[in-house]
Amino acid sequence: MAVGRAVDRETLLALYRTMVRIRTFEETAHKEFLKGEMPGFLHLYSGEEAIAVGVMSVLEPDDYLSTHHRGHGHLIAKGGDTKRMFAELLGKADGFCKGKGGSMHIADISLGVLGANGIVGACVHIATGAAFACQYQKNGKIAVAFLGDASTNRGTFHEALNLASIWELPVVYVVENNHYGVANPQSEHMRIKDIADRAAGYGFPGVVVDGNDVIAVREAAAEAVDRARGGGGPTLMECKTWRHWGHFIGDAATYRDPVEHEAWLKRDPLILCAEALRSREWATEEDLEKIQAEADVEMVAALEFAKKSPYPSKDELLTDVYVD
Numbered sequence: 621m622a623v624g625r626a627v628d629r630e631t632l633l634a635l636y637r638t639m640v641r642i643r644t645f646e647e648t649a650h651k652e653f654l655k656g657e658m659p660g661f662l663h664l665y666s667g668e669e670a671i672a673v674g675v676m677s678v679l680e681p682d683d684y685l686s687t688h689h690r691g692h693g694h695l696i697a698k699g700g701d702t703k704r705m706f707a708e709l710l711g712k713a714d715g716f717c718k719g720k721g722g723s724m725h726i727a728d729i730s731l732g733v734l735g736a737n738g739i740v741g742a743c744v745h746i747a748t749g750a751a752f753a754c755q756y757q758k759n760g761k762i763a764v765a766f767l768g769d770a771s772t773n774r775g776t777f778h779e780a781l782n783l784a785s786i787w788e789l790p791v792v793y794v795v796e797n798n799h800y801g802v803a804n805p806q807s808e809h810m811r812i813k814d815i816a817d818r819a820a821g822y823g824f825p826g827v828v829v830d831g832n833d834v835i836a837v838r839e840a841a842a843e844a845v846d847r848a849r850g851g852g853g854p855t856l857m858e859c860k861t862w863r864h865w866g867h868f869i870g871d872a873a874t875y876r877d878p879v880e881h882e883a884w885l886k887r888d889p890l891i892l893c894a895e896a897l898r899s900r901e902w903a904t905e906e907d908l909e910k911i912q913a914e915a916d917v918e919m920v921a922a923l924e925f926a927k928k929s930p931y932p933s934k935d936e937l938l939t940d941v942y943v944d
């Protein structure tokens with residue numbers, strides 16, 4: 621999704637549309653999972669859509685990204701086809717990884733998506749390596765890593781940031797701080813309030829961003845992306861946000877304060893973006909309803925396509941698994 625930098629009517633509508641498509645994808649997957657029709661685990665991105673959409677709106681189509689276990693939104697925002705995504709979630713042959721990756725390992729190299737990843741924090745080193753390749757090849761591309769708050773406690777996160785700093789790599793680290801690592805609140809897994817402060821230890825900028833405000837995310841991302849592409853090195857963007865559901869489907873999230881949860885729900889990124897569109901008189905209620913209706917139609921058709929897709933044949937079992 622490439623749109624101009626200025627937030628005009630068309631741009632904001634495009635951002636809203638992609639957020640609605642991600643939310644509708646996630647809620648459709650949620651219902652399907654609860655019917656027992658989807659194997660594996662699903663970590664829903666609902667509530668965090670403004671981050672993927674805001675960042676992706678200032679990337680070039682062939683820039684790289686790597687993401688984590690909560691990665692559906694990143695692929696959709698980068699242009700991933702929802703039919704092939706549902707097929708992947710169902711383990712079908714038409715999926716992005718021919719059904720072998722599933723929710724946590726969706727990748728599409730043609731879109732620059734180096735993969736979701738079930739290993740917490742692995743996306744950090746993968747994006748850092750990709751950024752090194754971009755610099756080495758002088759191809760003008762950059763890499764972005766999307767990671768969670770808890771994954772910034774891994775040793776490899778610090779090693780990667782140090783190297784990225786020393787080599788001035790064209791990389792942006794986007795921390796999606798939803799304030800929990802599974803059931804552990806941030807206050808119990810680190811002693812600092814702003815994860816952006818960690819960038820100071822490596823001598824590059826760290827910024828705190830309202831992760832539920834797509835315009836704020838886009839503005840901060842534009843600056844970080846320009847710095848990376850212009851040879852200025854990395855940036856750490858900490859986007860404060862909240863997941864609507866538990867860590868994965870099946871986690872009732874009883875460890876969260878219901879009052880805090882309700883307060884965050886009022887700041888749902890879709891609600892904030894719809895308000896921004898209404899207050900500028902850029903969209904009527906009918907416009908917003910039409911966007912939702914289109915997303916509903918898309919996801920029904922995408923799920924239907926995925927259900928009809930065949931399972932991979934047995935002789936495909938080891939294809940694309942080993943490299944000679």
Ligand SMILES: Cc1ncc(C[n+]2csc(CCOP(=O)(O)OP(=O)(O)O)c2C)c(N)n1
Nearest residue numbers: 690738739740768769770771798800801802
């Ligand atoms: C290396 C590693 N350690 C632990 C786990 C188990 N695990 C899966 S998700 C998760 C928490 C991740 O929290 P955060 O990085 O904040 O991302 P969020 O789920 O909140 O988006 C953990 C500990 C794992 N998958 N990989």
Ligand SMILES: [Mg+2]
Nearest residue numbers: 768769800801
């Ligand atoms: Mg988290």
